[in-house]
Amino acid sequence: MDVDIGNALETRPGLTEETLDRLDDRVADAHDRIARGMADDEFGYASLNLPETADPAAIRAAVEPFGEPEAVLTVGIGGSALGAATLADALESDVDAHFLDNVDPDAVDALLADLSLADTVVNVVSRSGTTAETLANFLVVRDAMDDAGVDWTERTLVTTGEEGNLRQLAETHDLPALDVPEGVPGRFSALSTVGLAVTALQGHDVEAVLAGGRDGMDALSGSLYESPAYAYGATTYALAERGALTNAFMPYSESLETFAEWFAQLWAESLGKDGLGQTPARALGATDQHSQLQLYRAGPADKLVTLVRPTERADAPIPETDLEGLSYLGGSSLGDLLDAEFAATEASLAAADVPNVRVEIDRVDERALGELLFGMEAACVLYGELASVSTFTQPAVEWGKKAARGLLGGGDFPEAEAVADKREFRID
Numbered sequence: 068m069d070v071d072i073g074n075a076l077e078t079r080p081g082l083t084e085e086t087l088d089r090l091d092d093r094v095a096d097a098h099d100r101i102a103r104g105m106a107d108d109e110f111g112y113a114s115l116n117l118p119e120t121a122d123p124a125a126i127r128a129a130v131e132p133f134g135e136p137e138a139v140l141t142v143g144i145g146g147s148a149l150g151a152a153t154l155a156d157a158l159e160s161d162v163d164a165h166f167l168d169n170v171d172p173d174a175v176d177a178l179l180a181d182l183s184l185a186d187t188v189v190n191v192v193s194r195s196g197t198t199a200e201t202l203a204n205f206l207v208v209r210d211a212m213d214d215a216g217v218d219w220t221e222r223t224l225v226t227t228g229e230e231g232n233l234r235q236l237a238e239t240h241d242l243p244a245l246d247v248p249e250g251v252p253g254r255f256s257a258l259s260t261v262g263l264a265v266t267a268l269q270g271h272d273v274e275a276v277l278a279g280g281r282d283g284m285d286a287l288s289g290s291l292y293e294s295p296a297y298a299y300g301a302t303t304y305a306l307a308e309r310g311a312l313t314n315a316f317m318p319y320s321e322s323l324e325t326f327a328e329w330f331a332q333l334w335a336e337s338l339g340k341d342g343l344g345q346t347p348a349r350a351l352g353a354t355d356q357h358s359q360l361q362l363y364r365a366g367p368a369d370k371l372v373t374l375v376r377p378t379e380r381a382d383a384p385i386p387e388t389d390l391e392g393l394s395y396l397g398g399s400s401l402g403d404l405l406d407a408e409f410a411a412t413e414a415s416l417a418a419a420d421v422p423n424v425r426v427e428i429d430r431v432d433e434r435a436l437g438e439l440l441f442g443m444e445a446a447c448v449l450y451g452e453l454a455s456v457s458t459f460t461q462p463a464v465e466w467g468k469k470a471a472r473g474l475l476g477g478g479d480f481p482e483a484e485a486v487a488d489k490r491e492f493r494i495d
């Protein structure tokens with residue numbers, strides 16, 4: 068993973084080389100703290116050890132009994148879905164990957180109506196083993212399997228923590244089960260059993276993903292000038308301090324569209340604390356050049372744009388044409404066009420003094436994705452250290468979870484009482 072922060076210098080807001088030098092002293096201290104946390108396998112920091120601690124053989128052994136399925140249906144939400152979805156949407160496979168990460172009845176119905184459940188592995192994932200959406204969806208899927216005459220105990224893989232409803236279910240029915248590693252919050256679990264079981268079921272190279280993560284580990288050092296991940300974390304932090312409160316994350320590859328969704332959870336849930344944080348906005352190049360870019364270039368000077376791309380990709384020629392005015396396209400390729408769009412967006416933002424950072428990987432493959440996922444996690448942890456926030460907790464999300472559970476009669480949660488305080492001011 069390469070990071071180019073040149074277009075974050077002398078912009079509005081922006082950094083100077085002196086700012087970066089001063090920041091670099093703080094990066095050294097933050098790196099020491101991170102390295103200590105990793106060495107002690109402290110909660111959260113342990114996630115950065117996953118490229119070395121994850122066990123690909125255990126993952127392969129757990130998926131082996133399922134043979135070569137037609138599809139894998141993951142039932143999970145947030146960090147229990149987005150890491151696997153990022154890898155699945157980036158890498159091509161003959162095994163379709165579907166994700167039930169919402170409880171919209173129409174969407175659930177439509178997905179189940181289209182699936183041949185007899186040829187599908189159901190991969191139910193929840194770190195806590197208690198998340199209402201995941202368990203409700205699983206009960207619906209299990210019922211659908213019964214209705215289709217499929218023995219659900221034969222077609223279900225469980226990935227969960229030591230306790231919780233899901234662990235009990237796995238034990239009661241002797242289901243194949245993988246453990247969520249200790250000390251790893253959901254949004255940092257892509258490079259573990261949580262993210263990689265689907266990768267294995269789809270026939271991808273799990274070892275290569277982890278090798279990419281190790282490339283990222285090897286690249287960490289006590290200076291932002293030597294570590295692309297830290298350069299990204301330090302730059303985004305310093306820009307946020309100076310008013311760049313939105314980070315528009317814009318991959319120039321459809322295969323990385325879900326990666327932007329994964330990034331959004333990582334950035335929002337980890338860094339949105341104590342009145343601080345940077346709002347992740349999801350965009351896609353070149354599509355959003357024709358919509359959101361207007362705001363990014365000419366709206367309030369409170370943003371930075373992160374432009375992500377693979378430097379090598381498959382290409383498709385644009386046929387020659389005698390259509391008037393279009394000869395400049397003929398003989399070129401869609402890849403050339405996308406690269407020109409990328410360069411044009413970068414230049415257009417820079418010309419308007421909008422800070423932007425370029426993140427590049429060689430190509431979209433297992434190894435580069437492993438490095439990219441690890442790199443963004445390390446960037447996020449560094450940002451959290453610099454901002455002194457509690458990167459690995461999510462109390463605001465938990466609040467809502469408790470309120471919803473209380474409303475459904477799932478326990479006595481004072482948070483649920485706040486629902487009655489809703490102010491009304493209706494206009495009919």
Ligand SMILES: O=P(O)(O)OC[C@H]1O[C@H](O)[C@H](O)[C@@H](O)[C@@H]1O
Pocket residue numbers: 144145146147192193194195196197198201252253254336461464465
């Ligand atoms: O894996 P689970 O325990 O089911 O949690 C799934 C998601 O639930 C919560 O909303 C947390 O804030 C997320 O960080 C987590 O990824």
